Amino acid sequence: GKNFAYQNMATIKAYFDKDTHTNNFIGAGGNGVAVDDFNADNFDHGPHGFVGGSPMWVNQAGSRPIAGTSNPPGTPAWGSAWKRATADYYTHQVSMDAHGAHQSYRGNYLDLDPVYRDAYGLPLLRMTFDWQENDIKMNRFMVEKMGKIAEAMSPKAIAVLGKKVGDHFNTASYQTTHLNGGAIMGTHPKTSALNRYLQSWDVHNVFVPGASAFPQGLGYNPTGLVAALTYWSARAIREQYLKNPGPLVQA
Incomplete structure (x- = not known):
């Protein structure tokens, strides 16, 4: 997260x-x-x-x-x-x-809530952010x-x-919904959740397209790059993964 x-x-x-x-x-x-x-x-x-x-x-x-x-x-x-x-x-x-x-920032992250759960008994996603x-x-x-x-x-x-010195994040104020990060892509499983093909390091048949793979927020909305990365991932699935299921990048 x-x-x-x-x-x-x-x-x-x-x-x-x-x-x-x-x-x-x-x-x-x-x-x-x-x-x-x-x-x-x-x-x-x-x-x-x-x-x-x-x-x-x-x-x-x-x-x-x-x-x-x-x-x-x-x-x-x-x-x-x-x-x-x-x-x-x-x-x-x-x-x-x-x-x-x-x-x-290290202080901004997502994790599983230790208290609150959904209707199926699974922990809810918790956002820590400012x-x-x-x-x-x-x-x-x-x-x-x-x-x-x-x-x-x-x-x-x-x-x-605009923001003033000392302002804190306020969920009651709309600030666009183009969220980024939380399941970032990277070069090693110790520092990232996904490899360069948006494939989970831990579970090889899980691919996670979306702005959650970005390491930080962009100046522009992420839609175009999300689409490009999704095409990149889908091509790897079609041309590489389906022929030989497994990790596409060796850690």
Whole structure:
């Protein structure tokens, strides 16, 4: 269960007058535009005191009835004032996101719960997790960069949803569901759960495709790489394993 990682997300929303139309209800799934200058090793991390990075993007995915409703800071959460603000800003706002990389730490891991069990008497999966100093520094850095873009648009109001020093992980706040790690791939069974073909070191007929094989969280969502690794694993199963079942990598 080691190397369990999340994504380190921050969001800035800019709200405009009624003569600026963003038409958030129009979208195409993952359609959008990204700035990659501060992702991975695309910049010098030295002066900033953290490793990792993040793309910044505006993802015009199409607005949902409730989740797509966002109003400026200070707007009541319900009632007539909320309704007026929603009418004023529904098609006059832009949301920018940072989906930051997340490093692996010894203190973040998955294991079997010693107390709680499911309906079959099997132990439940337990997650031990919290944000670390590196995560918060990177998140605040990305908020600063996105904030400059938002301010350059001259909006009426800006909402900042980022991490503060001392913040802890909160399961009540949606932070994307692109989890990574927990059953990582590697070169030796003492340091990893899977070999390079996503085959279990311990049970040779068990293959585990998915982002659980990644050693840490990525700046981008892992779907493309998950698909590529799955094809890689499936080819090894078809061309090697089925002909001679057993470990595909010798420890």
